[in-house]
Amino acid sequence: MAERQVKSKERVANHGEVFTAEREVKAMCDLVKTETERIESRFLEPACGTGNFLAEVLSRKLAVVKNRYGKSPFDYERYSVLAMTSLYGVDILADNAQECRERLYDIWNKEYTANAKAQANEQCREAVRFILRKNVLCGDALTMLQTDGSPIVFAEWSLVTGNQMKRRDFRLDVLLKENADESSYETQMSLFAESGDSEENWMIDPITHNPVPKPIKEYPLTDYRRVQDYE
DSSP: OOOOOOSOHHHHHHHOOOOOOHHHHHHHHHTTHHHHTOTTOOEEETTOTTTHHHHHHHHHHHHHHHHHHTTOHHHHHHHHHHHHHTEEEEESSHHHHHHHHHHHHHHHHHHHHHHHGGGOOHHHHHHHHHHHHHHEEEEETTTTEETTSSBOEEEEEEEOSTTEEEEEEEEHHHHHHTTTTOSOHHHHTOTTOOOOOOSTTEEEOTTTOOEEEOOSEEOOOEEGGGGGGGO
């Protein structure tokens, strides 16, 4: 079956919507192959469509998780969730954003069910659904606003110790502001990167003493299977 690169002529005319073909997706991901194989390495797709790039990156990350932790259902679960938390997407069309969430979930759930087997549980699945609702948003990455006019806000998820996870929320415009004038593409697209900005949206890290983005909200540690309790 031929790849579908357009949904309709109307969507192409109105939104310039043309999906990147699988061959190009794989070739572009190969340019940053090392990063796609780092479980915790974060990726932001600012025009994610139905998730062609994010799906490819997730598949690569899950292959690494399986290779390293496939013999331990508990560790596989933890690190497969961590892989999912590292992926972010924005699309201007709500149906694309929803399809992207469902697509990523299906990829993750298929691998999770196969590897965790009897230890697979609905609590973890619901946590991943919640993470996807926070990480894949409907909005405009150019204006950095969601469809309701509010700023695009992404959650930073971090495994701390054991099964404890920390969440901090950041505004996308603050995260990318200082990198806008840099010539390096990697620097521009570095999510949660450090910056030298001294405005009120930045703070001094007490350990490194470097300026870093200030989260708009921090949440207490919780079991990664219970991150949905934040809401």
